[in-house]
Amino acid sequence: ISAQSNIMAEIKKLKKEKNAIILGHNYMEYGVQLVSDFTGDSYDLAVKAMKTDAKMIVFAGVYFMAEQAAALNPDKKVLSPDPNAGCSLSDSLDVETLKRYKSIYPDAPVVLYINTSIYTKALADYIVTSSTAVKVVSKLDAKNIIFGPDVNLANFVEQKTGKKLIKVPPNGRCIVHASYTKQLVTLARRKYPNALLMAHPESPIEILDAADFVGSTNQMIKFAKENPNKEFIVATELGMINALKIQVPEKVFYPLVTTEACGCARCPYMAMVTLEKIKRSLEEEVYEVKVPTDVAEKAKEAFERTMKILE
Ligand code: 13P
Ligand code: SF4
Secondary structure, eight states: OOHHHHHHHHHHHHHHHHTEEEEEETTSOHHHHHHOSEEEOHHHHHHHHHHOOOSEEEEESOHHHHHHHHHHOTTSEEEOSOTTOOOHHHHTOOHHHHHHHHHHSTTSOEEEESSSOHHHHTTOSEEEOTTTHHHHHHHOOOSOOEEESOHHHHHHHHHHHOOOOEESSTTOOOTTGGGOOHHHHHHHHHHOTTOEEEEOTTSOHHHHHHOSEEOOHHHHHHHHHHSSOSEEEEESOTTHHHHHHHHOTTSEEEESSOTTTOTTSSOTTGGGOOHHHHHHHHHHTOOBOOOOHHHHHHHHHHHHHHHHHHO
């Protein structure tokens, strides 16, 4: 048996012993997705965290995701295998900047992308994900709407809703998706003429305009399953190919950017979460994510208000 299957077997045993579940983001490495009880996009995983009976949740994703799960589940032990697994979007918006925008536009509802710290979320009215942003903003009846921190998602939401957003900060970007260029799309289309292009809304608008489908990681899985086409070019983080291979094994997927072509293909933060760290997380019950009660309550209110608007 390989070292990889040994560690996977140990993780499965530990999960049982500790009454724990693993929530794994669609960008996780192959083995991490296989040991996860649920895999999904950031919205789906946040909801799954609220619905589980398990007492312990190991969040195999970046830190803001574990923080969100901890805020929504104050009575559960939420563990982050590596709390240094950050996110360039989350890092781009701080509490002071958001407060300043709120004081300039006191009547504007604040819509924050889930890729933010829990302290900024506590100042938001709505918390959206790539799968819900368009729907939520389209339902808001306000002259001004503060939206952050992803400028590419904001541009996409503006295009879809016809509404103008106040972007906070003006230039928040994901280091992976922001590096995609129209030239890469042209090359991929030439190389794979029969493939459809699926793109994540964190990509620049010229990529989204050129795509056959734009959606969250879960929405891409659904599209690939249901569309009769056999081949797809995937304009999102490289780990997504693992999720697609596992869940849609009958189809063929080509990443828009490979690691050979660019160091930006794989999110360095997502890559920090490994099977070894997950095992240690379960064994030693580290690193517990703690959110101050008042902050958690405010963030939870914003999340629940958003779920209501989506009903
Ligand atoms: P999803 O919500 O589509 O899974 O995206 C999360 C993310 O971090 C994208 O880079
Ligand atoms: Fe953040 Fe981009 Fe990594 Fe997603 S892929 S976690 S948005 S840096």
